[in-house]
Amino acid sequence: MSAVSAAAISAPLLASCSAPGSASPDSGRVPGTVPPAARTEPEQRGRVLPGAVDGRILVVVDLLGGNDGLSTVVPASAPRYQDLRPRLALPEGDVLGLDDRVGLHPNLARLHARGVTTVEGVGPVDGDLSHFAMAERWERGDVDGTNPFRTGFLGRLADTLDDGSPLVGVSLNGPTPHFVNDDAATLSISNPNELWFLRTGVWDEVAPFRSGLGAFAGEESGAWGDALAAANADLLELADRLPDDEQDLDWESEMITEGGWLGQQLSVASQLIEADLGTRVFYAGLDGFDTHDDHEWRHPQLMGQLDAAVGGFLDRMDDLGVADRVVVATISEFGRRVPQNGAGLDHGSASSMLVAGPVSNRRLGEASPLNELDEDDNLITTTGFDRYLATLAQDWLGIEASSVLPGEPEPLGLLA
Numbered sequence: 001m002s003a004v005s006a007a008a009i010s011a012p013l014l015a016s017c018s019a020p021g022s023a024s025p026d027s028g029r030v031p032g033t034v035p036p037a038a039r040t041e042p043e044q045r046g047r048v049l050p051g052a053v054d055g056r057i058l059v060v061v062d063l064l065g066g067n068d069g070l071s072t073v074v075p076a077s078a079p080r081y082q083d084l085r086p087r088l089a090l091p092e093g094d095v096l097g098l099d100d101r102v103g104l105h106p107n108l109a110r111l112h113a114r115g116v117t118t119v120e121g122v123g124p125v126d127g128d129l130s131h132f133a134m135a136e137r138w139e140r141g142d143v144d145g146t147n148p149f150r151t152g153f154l155g156r157l158a159d160t161l162d163d164g165s166p167l168v169g170v171s172l173n174g175p176t177p178h179f180v181n182d183d184a185a186t187l188s189i190s191n192p193n194e195l196w197f198l199r200t201g202v203w204d205e206v207a208p209f210r211s212g213l214g215a216f217a218g219e220e221s222g223a224w225g226d227a228l229a230a231a232n233a234d235l236l237e238l239a240d241r242l243p244d245d246e247q248d249l250d251w252e253s254e255m256i257t258e259g260g261w262l263g264q265q266l267s268v269a270s271q272l273i274e275a276d277l278g279t280r281v282f283y284a285g286l287d288g289f290d291t292h293d294d295h296e297w298r299h300p301q302l303m304g305q306l307d308a309a310v311g312g313f314l315d316r317m318d319d320l321g322v323a324d325r326v327v328v329a330t331i332s333e334f335g336r337r338v339p340q341n342g343a344g345l346d347h348g349s350a351s352s353m354l355v356a357g358p359v360s361n362r363r364l365g366e367a368s369p370l371n372e373l374d375e376d377d378n379l380i381t382t383t384g385f386d387r388y389l390a391t392l393a394q395d396w397l398g399i400e401a402s403s404v405l406p407g408e409p410e411p412l413g414l415l416a
Contacts, residue, residue, distance in 0.1 A: 004181075006223060017265040017296070024409070029171050031271075032088045042242055043150065043156065043182060044261045045158055045385065046157070046160030046399050046400065046403040047162060047402040048400075049281065049399070051099045053306065053323055055280075056280070056326075056396060056397055057279070057325055057326045057327070058146055058280065058284040058397055059269060059284065059313070059326065059327065059329070060178075060282065061219070061285070061330050062173070062178075062283065062284070062286070062287060062326060062330075062331050063114045063302075063306070064133075064227060064285050064286065064287040064333075065287060065288060065291070065331040065332075066289050066332055066333055066334045066336060066347055066351075066355070067288035067332040067335065067351055067378050068291065068295065068299060068335055068336035068345055069122075069189075069350065069352030069379070070103070070335070070338065071109075071303075071336075072100050072105055072116045072352050072354070073103075073120060073363075073367075074102060074103055074105060075101060075336045076089070076090050076102075076222045076255075076392055077101060077369070078317060078370055080370040081370055084338050084340070084399055087296065088295055089297060090105070093312045094106045096112040098361070098366055099363070100401050101367075102118075102367070103116075104116070105299075105300070107304040107307055108303055108306070109307060110311030111306075111307055111311060111356055112322045114356060115356075115360065115364075115384060116354050116359070116361065117354070117355040117356075117359045117414065118353070118362075118363070119279035119354075119365045119412065120363060120366060120383070121350050121365045121367055121368045121382030121385065122351055122381070122383045122388050123334060123335065123350035123351060123379070123382060123385060123387050124144065124145075124385060125384055126144065126145075127349075129336075129349065131333060135331035136177070136332055137213050137333075137385075138153075138179050138385065139152050140152060140153060140177075141156070141386060141404065141405045141406070142406065143386035147406040150180070151180050151181050151182060152176070152177050152358070154169060154179050155181025157169070157399060158179065158186050158281050159182050159183050159274060160399050160404060161184070161399070162183055162185075163278065165239070166234055166237045166241055166277055166278070167184055167185050167272070167279045168178070168184040168280055169184060169283075170186065170188070170189070170281075170283070171186075171191060171283040171284075172192075172265035172266075172268055172283065172285075173224065173285035174188055174189070174190040175188040175190075176188065176282050176366070185231075187238070192249055192264045192265070192267065194412045198213075198236065199239055199242050199343075200237075210236060213232050213236065214217040214236060217298050235289060238277065250267065252296050254308050254313060255267060255309055255312025255313065256312075259308035259310075259312060260305045260309070262284070262305055262306065262307035262309040263308060264314075265284040265285070265311060265317075266284055266310065267286065269313065271315070273317070273320065273322060283391070284301065285307060286309075288302055289302060289332060291336065292344040292345070292346060293343055295345060296344075297382045304361070306330075313328065313401075314326075314328065317357075322334060323356075323357070323358060323410055326357055327355060327359065328355070328356045329356075330353050330354045331385075331388075333351075334349055334350075334351060335349060335350050335352075335378075336348040337377055338373055338377050338378065349374065349377040349378040349381060350380060350381045350382065350383075351379075352365075353388060357416065359415070360415075363414045364413070364414070365387075365388075366378050366382040366383060370380070384409065386406070386407070387411065387412055388407060388412070389409070390409040390412075391412045392405040392414075393410040393411075395412070396414060406410020
């Protein structure tokens with residue numbers, strides 16, 4: 001394996017060198033690009049609240065392309081839903097009931113059996129429903145597009161939780177602006193095998209490569225040289241703390257055979273959690289949700305992958321004895337339009353998110369009313385996505401929401 005293409009270490013560890021093809025065209029994202037964080041004035045560090053539970057881990061799964069909330073948390077008994085989607089509506093008898101009004105998609109059986117918290121009506125305050133614009137808002141935690149953060153929301157979480165660990169945050173889906181940050185060691189990889197390329201004994205040239213990497217910034221001077229030298233030292237420390245045994249994936253597990261690329265990402269996440277490196281924030285991505293003309297068959301397939309990957313990951317957390325401190329939460333740049341467009345659905349606004357792990361089987365937020373669509377026939381936002389992010393930050397990680405998000409978004413009470 002080429003060392004040059006082996007890993008992408010996001011700021012501040014090392015410059016990005018992602019393998020090509022880590023994102024697909026229909027997500028509206030450019031593979032291998034991370035806007036560099038300016039190194040002049042660090043943004044204000046977040047605040048950990050008194051009583052925060054130490055060691056909790058957040059795993060964010062990005063449903064790239066715009067996931068349809070009505071096909072995920074399904075109001076199958078609502079006549080309006082059935083009327084607006086005569087071809088795409090799921091039959092009431094097929095959904096996995098949560099209460100007498102909604103149920104999960106039938107391909108989310110593992111998560112339904114475990115119990116899952118739904119957060120409904122989640123979206124931006126306004127916007128043009130562009131993949132690029134809406135993804136950037138989620139990345140920065142900027143619900144109305146008026147707060148030009150230079151760092152990403154997940155990057156700010158990592159900086160706040162930074163205790164000197166060699167790896168505080170990691171993207172398993174290649175470089176991402178979510179993890180642009182100031183100080184904490186964060187890593188981006190584009191292939192499950194990339195992480196162990198610096199481990200002693202993996203390849204013959206590892207010793208001279210490690211020596212060269214350690215001296216790489218020797219001729220640089222000033223703040224950039226110091227930062228690069230420190231980043232390389234952090235990378236080598238991380239490599240030294242990786243397990244010595246062969247880190248291969250269980251390619252025969254349902255987590256990968258049915259969960260696909262997302263299953264591979266979460267399998268690596270489980271290995272890193274087992275390695276006990278102090279990693280607190282993970283980002284993974286599942287692409288393909290831009291279902292303009294293929295929703296009828298594609299969305300069920302994606303729901304099955306999500307269920308197998310997340311269900312298998314949580315099973316591994318059970319096996320490791322850490323299931324009580326790991327939460328998996330979905331995000332998506334927007335939802336889909338309510339009326340069907342043949343076999344597909346166009347860009348919409350509000351959507352529904354899922355939170356799985358040691359949480360109650362309950363509904364949060366407020367379902368967007370089907371009889372009060374906006375002028376474009378989209379669901380209205382009833383829960384600004386900043387409140388959802390505030391819930392993950394404050395209710396789960398114990399980070400004061402207003403210290404990492406603009407304004408004072410009110411958490412939804414995830415653990416109430």
